[in-house]
Amino acid sequence: MQKPIHYRKNIPFFHNKTALEFRQDPYERYDPMVLRQSMLHLTDSLWGAYPMQPVKDYIQSNCSAEHLNNILEIGCGVGRLIGDIASMYSEVSCWGIDYSYQMLKRAKEVWVDNKSIELDLSTYGFLEGLRISRRSLTNLNFGLAKCEDLPFEDDSQDLVLSSFLLDRLSDPIQGLKEMKRVLRENGKLILVSPLNFNTSKNWSHLYPDDKLRQEIEAIGLKVLDWNDDMVIKEPMDKRRNCITWNCVAMVLS
Numbered sequence: 001m002q003k004p005i006h007y008r009k010n011i012p013f014f015h016n017k018t019a020l021e022f023r024q025d026p027y028e029r030y031d032p033m034v035l036r037q038s039m040l041h042l043t044d045s046l047w048g049a050y051p052m053q054p055v056k057d058y059i060q061s062n063c064s065a066e067h068l069n070n071i072l073e074i075g076c077g078v079g080r081l082i083g084d085i086a087s088m089y090s091e092v093s094c095w096g097i098d099y100s101y102q103m104l105k106r107a108k109e110v111w112v113d114n115k116s117i118e119l120d121l122s123t124y125g126f127l128e129g130l131r132i133s134r135r136s137l138t139n140l141n142f143g144l145a146k147c148e149d150l151p152f153e154d155d156s157q158d159l160v161l162s163s164f165l166l167d168r169l170s171d172p173i174q175g176l177k178e179m180k181r182v183l184r185e186n187g188k189l190i191l192v193s194p195l196n197f198n199t200s201k202n203w204s205h206l207y208p209d210d211k212l213r214q215e216i217e218a219i220g221l222k223v224l225d226w227n228d229d230m231v232i233k234e235p236m237d238k239r240r241n242c243i244t245w246n247c248v249a250m251v252l253s
């Protein structure tokens, strides 16, 4: 693994993120991005369910802990998914990589530093203060890097995960090539995305989904499973208003 360029609050930076890059990144704005993402830690107690449960179930049904030495999640946000996975596979070394320092700071506070965090969700209708339950996992690390330039060796990762990232990348195929580079032979890459692209270029190159699948195969990844009816409902407030994401989930090798 590459050496970090520097650290901020004990979070290794593998990309030298400039002041301009910080300013331009919507995920560096505490409100509302980090708050909304942090809400994922509380969904079980607030709404009785974790909205990403279908993603977790899909991952679990498509991989076994046997022969797993390491797991990497790219675009891990505040770490809810990789935190849950690292808790389940306590013998496996896990990394969460993200491009946002604010997201990673929250992820590390919750999953590694066992820091007490109270969220103010009063704008979502929860008028009382809410506390996130926290952990001190020793098999989980977080670092700042770009999906397009990962700090890991070629063929080094047994399982690579990514949820709700692919469509945020300006060049999703470049991101996939980098994921493929770090994946070991016969390792698995499990991706979930609503393919809600934010550029006309990506809509025209990668939609309908068959076009994305062809691009994936063209870079040498084998499609082991392709499920295009995973629905994720992201709760938004106390009245249970929610955003519906129509996702595609895939297992690649």
Ligand SMILES: C[S@@+](CC[C@H](N)C(=O)[O-])C[C@H]1O[C@@H](n2cnc3c(N)ncnc32)[C@H](O)[C@@H]1O
Residues within 6 Å of the ligand: 027, 074, 075, 076, 077, 078, 097, 098, 099, 100, 103, 145, 146, 147, 148, 162, 163, 164, 165, 168, 169
């Ligand atoms: C929509 S959020 C999804 C977070 C989490 N995976 C989830 O499913 O809840 C997208 C995340 O990807 C990160 N991200 C965006 N571009 C990235 C890039 N080029 N490399 C790594 N992470 C990136 C953002 O900082 C953000 O945390």
